Amino acid sequence: MILHTLELRRYLIARIIERGGAASVADLVDDLADAGFEVAGRPSKTVSDALRPDVTRHRLVRLERGVYAEATIARSTRYRILAVAHSLRSAAALSHRRETAATTRLTTVRQSSSQFVGPEPGDNRHEPGNLGIVETDHAHPTGGS
Numbered sequence: 001m002i003l004h005t006l007e008l009r010r011y012l013i014a015r016i017i018e019r020g021g022a023a024s025v026a027d028l029v030d031d032l033a034d035a036g037f038e039v040a041g042r043p044s045k046t047v048s049d050a051l052r053p054d055v056t057r058h059r060l061v062r063l064e065r066g067v068y069a070e071a072t073i074a075r076s077t078r079y080r081i082l083a084v085a086h087s088l089r090s091a092a093a094l095s096h097r098r099e100t101a102a103t104t105r106l107t108t109v110r111q112s113s114s115q116f117v118g119p120e121p122g123d124n125r126h127e128p129g130n131l132g133i134v135e136t137d138h139a140h141p142t143g144g145s
Contacts, residue, residue: 001092002038008050014085022069036092
């Protein structure tokens, strides 16, 4: 599941809040990958760019290059950010379960189709030179000779 602008910002802030301290960009990128999320472009740059507006709004503080920590966040904003992050995780988990189920079904179909053995022994209809004409001892069904 690919996260874009606002969802990405909220998820990253939630991860920083949940960590209870400072978080490096590398840790946040790893958290995104572990949760099944993807970002467009170079992940470290995308994460840094996504956190910049929240540093400007004083929700986060940049401790050093690539390291951010929680600053002052209003209780209602904090609640909303954590709720959005929770719903994103749920959606990612559901998406992962669907992909796994689809892959499992596809694998099962491939396995069952690969179990095709071929013609029965003595069945020469598919041998080279045979035009598909099968001789039988039965009389013609229309009653002819």
